[in-house]
Amino acid sequence: MTASDTPRAPLRVDRERLWRNLMRLKEIGGYDDTATGLRGVRRLALTDEDAQARRLVVTWMEEAGLRVRVDRIGNVYGERPGEDPALPCVLVGSHIDTVATGGAFDGTLGVLGGIEVVRALDAAGIRTRRPVEVGFFTEEEGVRFGTDMLGSAVTAGRIDLAHAYALTDAAGATVRDELVRIGFDGSAPEVRPVPHAYVECHIEQGPILAAAGVDIGIVTGVQAISWQRLTLHGEAAHAGTTPIEARADAGLAAAEVVVEIRRMCDSGTFGRLRGTVGTLALSPAQTNVIPAGAVLTVDLRNPDDALMAAAEAHLAAFVDGLHDRHGVSATWERMARTAVVPFDDGIQDVIAASADALGLPYVRAMSGAGHDAQEIAATCPTAMVFVAGEHGGISHTPREYSRPEACGNGVDVLANAVLTLAGPVVTA
Template sequence: MTTVPSASVAPDQLAIDGNRLWKFLMDLAEIGAYDDQATGLVGINRQALTDGDREGRRLIILWMEEAGLEVSIDEMGNIFGRREGLEPCLDALMAGSHIDTVATAGAFDGCLGVLGALEVVRSLNDAGIQTRRPIVIAAWTEEEGVRFSTDMLGSAVAAGRLSLDYAYDLADEGGLRFGDELERIGFKGPRPVRLDSPHAYVECHIEQGPVLAQEGYAVGVVTGVQAISWQKVTLHGRAAHAGTTPIGLRIDAGLAAAQIIVEARRMVNSGEYGQLRATVGHIRASPGLPSVVPDLAEITVDLRNPDDTLMAKAEADLEEFFAALPETQPGLRVEARRVARTRAVSFSNEIQDVIDASADTHGFDTMRLTSGAGHDAQEMAAITPTAMIFVRGQYDGISYNPREYSTPEDCAAGISVLAKTMLELSA
């Protein structure tokens, strides 16, 4: 194959095959597929380090190798596919995302970033283009955090925010340790997890929100990611008969959980905390019987805010609320544990400009927006210049739901912008 240095390549010489990209997205979506009763659609449940995740990982590795990439796996199970550059000694450009999902997922969250970067490599191969810098595609482990309660886990350890021992000791709801499960599925790799800083990192991702669709843009340029805080709150009360126990003598863990939920919404509505968002997405009561006052309730509280100072104030005020809850029910015991915390992150202005220029090359207008969701890119931003491309979602941008959808045309648009961006950054 005759190779052409990337610096001499005109934009129209690197063409993304949108049909091929779509086929690979749909093929991966078959792994972990299930019939979702709530929507009547096919959803995907491919949580981290499950058998489905193992099957998906094997398929990704096969596709990487078929594209000529040298594959390696690190101690966290992060998968890397390297395409050599004309100057192998140069720091590599890295692009990627994740393939693990929540329990009720669609086909695009994370997967578009991994398979889109792989499509860029295939297109480079098709065009006979050799970049000056090496290109590395990353498929990160446990980005979602739904199984082991810490999101962006693989990239956070790789970038140095979290330790390997901390990650290995995390356990899921069934008590299964991350380290043991990583070994069980055969993806505890030999490569040291701590990354040397790449030249840059870029990630393409479905927006998971309604902004691009509402404003009429197929592609967005992401300016950064807001701060995220997850807390697990366990409330210890006293089980009692629902009919015979007077209200004044109850220690009702379920009531305390409800009070926290209402307080979280009050904080959001108050305007005191800026653009705070608060969600209680997990609720469990014990013994879970209709005629018994619950003696235990477990909830999670998810706080998000683009302002670190206001996020810290919200966290502190919520902690004060937890501390005061026993005053409403003497004997109530409250245990609150923070399981994840990331600060607000701003992405590289220079790479944002490259993305803008790349979109303009393809005739796409763009808008700049902050991500409301967490991404591996925010971890990489700590060690290298980083930015993200958003692709428009349909149905009000719904995500974490089988209705999550982006059109083949919009996916191809986003990956075309990714391709031109990668070509520029690897030159």
């Protein structure tokens, strides 16, 4: 009897095990955050903590019966075979690295949720025509090596492996050396076989779902993202004896850049632009010395490619003008740049049908954050399931929190979407 001959109850995952494993993984890299008084997670890519978390997740993959492989950029995949091994797989996944002040859900929900999808298929005795793979990608956050979505960008072919290997952290360690050091320099080709489809479950990291009073979001795409490092070159001088009009103050110039980025966002000229200076370092960093240099990172986001380009051009012209006003010159370094990525309408519809079958209301929304899905979307039909967060969906902080029920609902939607895409064959 084929599964399509009789009505099938929606697939549901083991919510208690999902939550238990989320909380267990949280403790790898866990720290007590003095700013919030909460337990946070600091698990930067390719650190010892990341290595420990990777080994635990690989263990869970193997316990779920998955055949695990590691590619040359350290991406990890676990495969559940399909009835027809010649068919491309349905891929699910996300990442397990965090920012320096992270929470328990960003990325990890999609990876551990993917494992639970496989376990739910096994528990229901369901075989699928297509293989199902669960993966996690290297350095999604970009915090340590300066390029976000690194592993997924390499496997999608946007970033060359040699370039990725040569990226360094603040201490000069390379991606290649750190992969070798932690034992995740795999042998599988970094450009993976093209999947039939990719679906990623992720916390929203924003307020849209909470405002709508729903747990589930269907993601329509990811907005454009621009990361640049700006270095301002002034001149050091004595803080007490140098007249104000004679200064080339890189610190003052940096402050003007920060304020101008906020003014750009508030102006409306560049649409729904969001801009952030996330790091700013002055040198020589002495109380009584005028700063000779300033290095700051600029993160711009925009759901409109043309308005993003206009914002970048405006900011570049503003920085050029710092020389005439303050005698400060500038150099730019491009860290990352991605255009708006629309997700596949057909995959979105599959996700919507899964939510409907489970009786879960949803909204459609564009993602303000970057995700591995935007890279994989260049290779195959892709979409995402969002899960609502508490506290306005705040993320990248120990305050990040999604309720167990919301997490379970999101992974249930993921499971049924995967089953539809992979094609149920026989129910025991």
